[in-house]
Amino acid sequence: MNAPPRFAHGSRAPGWDKPVDLAKEPAGVPGPAQVEVPPQLREEIEARMAEYPEPRSAALPALAAAQRLHGWCSPQAIEQVAGVMRVTPAYLESLATFYDMLETSPAGRHSVYVCTNISCSLRGADALFDAIAAAAEGDPDVNVRAFECLGACDIAPMASVDGTYVGPLEPGDAAALLEDLGAGRPVLPERQLARRHVAEHADGAELLLLEGIDEPGLATRAVYERRGGYQSLRRALAMSPEEVLAQIEASSLRGRGGAGFQMGKKVSFLPHGAMRKYLVCNADESEPGTFKDRELMQKSPHMLLEGIAIASYAAEITRAFIYVRGEYELQARVLAAALAEARDAGYLGERILDSHHSLDVVLHRGAGAYICGEESALLDSLEGKRGNPRLKPPFPAIQGLYQGPTLINNVETLATVPAIIRMGGERYAQLGVETSTGTKVVSVSGHVQRPGNYELPLGISSREIIYGLAGGPPAGREVKCWFPGGSSAPVLTAADLDVPYDFDSMGKAGSMLGSGAIIVVDDSTPILDVALKLARFYRHESCGKCTPCREGTNWTVKMLERIDAGEATPMDLEIMASVQEHIIGNCLCVLGDAMAMPIGSMIEKFRDEFEQHIERARERRGLGDLAASDGALAAQGGLEEHLPPAGALAASGAGSGAPGEHGGRPGTQKGGA
Numbered sequence: 001m002n003a004p005p006r007f008a009h010g011s012r013a014p015g016w017d018k019p020v021d022l023a024k025e026p027a028g029v030p031g032p033a034q035v036e037v038p039p040q041l042r043e044e045i046e047a048r049m050a051e052y053p054e055p056r057s058a059a060l061p062a063l064a065a066a067q068r069l070h071g072w073c074s075p076q077a078i079e080q081v082a083g084v085m086r087v088t089p090a091y092l093e094s095l096a097t098f099y100d101m102l103e104t105s106p107a108g109r110h111s112v113y114v115c116t117n118i119s120c121s122l123r124g125a126d127a128l129f130d131a132i133a134a135a136a137e138g139d140p141d142v143n144v145r146a147f148e149c150l151g152a153c154d155i156a157p158m159a160s161v162d163g164t165y166v167g168p169l170e171p172g173d174a175a176a177l178l179e180d181l182g183a184g185r186p187v188l189p190e191r192q193l194a195r196r197h198v199a200e201h202a203d204g205a206e207l208l209l210l211e212g213i214d215e216p217g218l219a220t221r222a223v224y225e226r227r228g229g230y231q232s233l234r235r236a237l238a239m240s241p242e243e244v245l246a247q248i249e250a251s252s253l254r255g256r257g258g259a260g261f262q263m264g265k266k267v268s269f270l271p272h273g274a275m276r277k278y279l280v281c282n283a284d285e286s287e288p289g290t291f292k293d294r295e296l297m298q299k300s301p302h303m304l305l306e307g308i309a310i311a312s313y314a315a316e317i318t319r320a321f322i323y324v325r326g327e328y329e330l331q332a333r334v335l336a337a338a339l340a341e342a343r344d345a346g347y348l349g350e351r352i353l354d355s356h357h358s359l360d361v362v363l364h365r366g367a368g369a370y371i372c373g374e375e376s377a378l379l380d381s382l383e384g385k386r387g388n389p390r391l392k393p394p395f396p397a398i399q400g401l402y403q404g405p406t407l408i409n410n411v412e413t414l415a416t417v418p419a420i421i422r423m424g425g426e427r428y429a430q431l432g433v434e435t436s437t438g439t440k441v442v443s444v445s446g447h448v449q450r451p452g453n454y455e456l457p458l459g460i461s462s463r464e465i466i467y468g469l470a471g472g473p474p475a476g477r478e479v480k481c482w483f484p485g486g487s488s489a490p491v492l493t494a495a496d497l498d499v500p501y502d503f504d505s506m507g508k509a510g511s512m513l514g515s516g517a518i519i520v521v522d523d524s525t526p527i528l529d530v531a532l533k534l535a536r537f538y539r540h541e542s543c544g545k546c547t548p549c550r551e552g553t554n555w556t557v558k559m560l561e562r563i564d565a566g567e568a569t570p571m572d573l574e575i576m577a578s579v580q581e582h583i584i585g586n587c588l589c590v591l592g593d594a595m596a597m598p599i600g601s602m603i604e605k606f607r608d609e610f611e612q613h614i615e616r617a618r619e620r621r622g623l624g625d626l627a628a629s630d631g632a633l634a635a636q637g638g639l640e641e642h643l644p645p646a647g648a649l650a651a652s653g654a655g656s657g658a659p660g661e662h663g664g665r666p667g668t669q670k671g672g673a
C-alpha cells in the first residue's frame with residue numbers, strides 16, 4: 001500500500017505559499033461593464049443565488065458551473081463568477097484552493113478519480129491507480145487523480161469516471177476504461193455501481209430501510225407510493241407537531257452520522273414557534289468505509305424526503321437543505337428528480353397536502369472536502385465559505401445556518417423517521433437493545449468476501465456481521481484488526497469479535513460505533529501500512545485551523561515514514577504515541593482525534609509488530625544496532641528530551657516542515673483571503 005504520487009498540500013495550488021505582493025492593488029469586485037459573462041453561465045448562477053436566503057451560498061455551485069464551462073477555475077472563470085455574484089475574485093480563490101473537486105490549474109476534460117483510501121487500498125487500489133495513471137500518461141484530455149474515500153467501498157477498488165462509479169477494477173481494466181472514455185461510450189457498463197444490488201440478507205430479517213430497496217422504479221414517486229410511501233407524512237400531518245416529536249422521542253433513535261445523539265432530544269432543543277429555523281440533511285458521507293447514505297439516496301430518495309418533511313413538521317421548520325457530497329453525481333441527479341416529483345405531488349412546497357405546514361427543500365452539492373461532514377464546517381460551507389469548523393457552543397440547534405436555530409441530521413437518521421411514524425415510537429424502541437434502539441444499515445468493507453450494506457438490529461454480535469453476513473476474510477486469512485465505526489474509530493482485534501454491535505458495547509470495548517462502517521483488515525497487511533494510509537488521509541483533510549491537528553497529523557505521517565524508511569528506533573513509537581495524546585481533546589473539532597484515536601490504538605495493540613518493522617527496516621538499511629542507538633539517545637537526555645513538552649502542539653504556531661508540508665488544506669497558512 002505505497003502512497004501513489006498525488007497532489008500534496010500546497011502543490012495543488014501552485015504559489016499558494018509565496019509571500020503576498022503588498023505593492024499590488026487588491027482586486028475589487030469586478031464591475032458589470034468590466035467582465036463579459038456567457039449568458040448561460042450568468043443565468044445558472046443567478047438561478048442558484050435565488051434559491052438561498054443569502055446569495056453567497058451559491059458560491060460553490062457557481063464555481064462548479066464555471067469549471068464545467070472553462071475546464072478549470074481559471075482567472076477568467078473566477079472573474080465571471082465574481083462579476084455575477086458581486087464578490088471579490090480573492091474570496092472565490094479561497095474556495096477554489098480548499099475544495100478538492102475544484103481545479104486550480106488547467107485540467108483535462110475528463111476526470112478519473114481513483115480512490116486510494118483504506119478499504120480500496122486493502123483490495124489493490126494503489127496498483128490500480130498506477131496502472132490508470134500510466135495508461136493515461138501524455139493524454140492532456142484525461143485528469144487522473146488519487147482521491148480519498150468516494151463512498152463506494154463495496155465495489156473496491158473503484159474509480160469515478162466523469163462522475164460514474166465503476167468497480168471492482170483490476171489494473172488490467174485500465175486500457176478498456178480509457179478506451180470507453182475516449183470513444184464517448186458508457187465506461188465499463190457491467191462494472192457500474194448503478195447496477196449493483198444490496199447484499200443478501202438472512203430470511204426473516206426485519207428490514208425498515210432496505211426492504212425491497214432494489215425494486216425497479218422505487219426511486220420514482222409512483223412505485224414509492226404503491227408501497228405505502230408518504231402515508232407516514234399524511235399520518236404525521238394529522239397529528240400536532242408535539243405529538244410527532246413525542247413519537248420520535250419514544251423511539252430513542254440515535255443519530256446515524258457518527259456522534260449517536262438522540263434525534264428527539266436534538267429536536268426538542270430547538271426554540272418553538274415560527275422563526276427563521278432550518279433543517280439540514282447531512283449527506284456528505286465521507287468517512288472512509290461508509291457508503292450507506294449513498295445506497296439510501298440513490299434507491300429510495302422519497303423515503304429521505306418523507307423523513308425530512310416529517311422532521312421539519314415536528315420542529316416547525318419551513319426551509320430545508322440537503323448537503324450532498326460533490327462526488328455523488330448519480331445520487332444528486334436521483335434526488336433532484338425526486339424533489340421535483342414530490343413538489344409536483346404537493347408533498348413539499350406551500351401548504352403540504354392542504355395542511356398549514358410548508359417546506360422548501362434545496363439540494364446543495366459540496367465540492368470534495370471530508371471536513372464538510374462535520375456539522376459546523378458543513379454550515380460554513382453551505383453559507384458559501386471554506387469548510388472550517390465553528391467553535392461550539394453555541395450548538396447548531398441554537399445558532400446554526402445563517403445564525404438561525406438549525407436541526408442537522410444524517411441521511412439515515414432522517415430516512416428512519418417515516419418507519420417510526422408508521423410503527424409507532426414505542427414499537428420501534430423494542431427493536432435493538434435498550435440504549436441502541438432500532439435497526440442500522442452497516443457498511444462492511446475491506447478484507448471480507450461479501451462487502452456491502454447490511455441492515456440489522458443493533459446489539460447483534462459483531463462476529464455475526466463480519467463472518468455471518470459479510471463472509472469473513474478470504475480463505476486462509478484471519479481478522480487482524482477491524483474498525484467498527486469508520487476509519488476514525490479505534491481499532492479492535494479478533495479478540496473483540498463477540499462484542500455486541502451497539503453504541504454502548506463498542507464504547508466499553510474501547511472504540512465506537514461511529515457511522516456504522518466496519519472495515520476489516522486481515523493478517524496479510526502490515527499494520528504500518530494501515531496507519532500510514534490513515535495518517536495521510538487526516539493530514540490531507542485537516543482544515544488547518546488548529547495547531548495540534550494541523551501539525552500533529554503531519555508529524556505522525558513523518559514519523560510513520562521514518563519507521564518505514566528504517567530511520568526510526570522504538571523510542572519514536574513513544575514519541576508518536578505521545579503526539580496522539582497531545583492531539584486528543586485539544587482541537588476545535590474532532591478531526592484531529594479521529595486520527596489520533598485509531599493510530600493510538602494501533603500503537604497500543606500492535607506495538608510488537610511496529611517494533612519488528614522498525615528493526616527490519618533498519619536492517620535493510622544496514623543500521624541494525626538498536627541497543628546502540630537507544631543508548632545514544634539516552635546519552636542525549638533520554639526520551640523526555642525528545643517528546644514534545646505538554647501543550648507544545650497546542651502552543652506551537654510554527655510548522656515542523658517545509659512550506660506546504662503541513663497538514664491542512666492549501667491556503668491555511670497564508671492568512672485570510
Ligand SMILES: Cc1cc2nc3c(=O)[nH]c(=O)nc-3n(C[C@H](O)[C@H](O)[C@H](O)COP(=O)(O)O)c2cc1C
Pocket residue numbers: 254255256257258259260261282283284285286287370371372373374375376408409410411413414589590591594
Ligand atoms: C470530521 C467529521 C466528519 C463527519 N462526517 C459526517 C458525515 O459525512 N455525515 C454525517 O452525517 N455526519 C458526519 N459527522 C457528524 C456530524 O458532525 C453530525 O454529528 C451529524 O451530521 C449529526 O447527525 P445525526 O445526529 O443524525 O447523526 C462528522 C463529524 C466529524 C467530526
Ligand code: SF4
Pocket residue numbers: 371388389541542543544545546547549550587588589590591592593
Ligand atoms: S481539529 Fe483539525 S479539522 Fe478540526 S478545526 Fe482543528 S484543524 Fe480544522
Ligand code: FES
Pocket residue numbers: 115116117118119120121148149150151152153154156158288289290
Ligand atoms: S470508496 Fe475507496 S475507501 Fe471508500
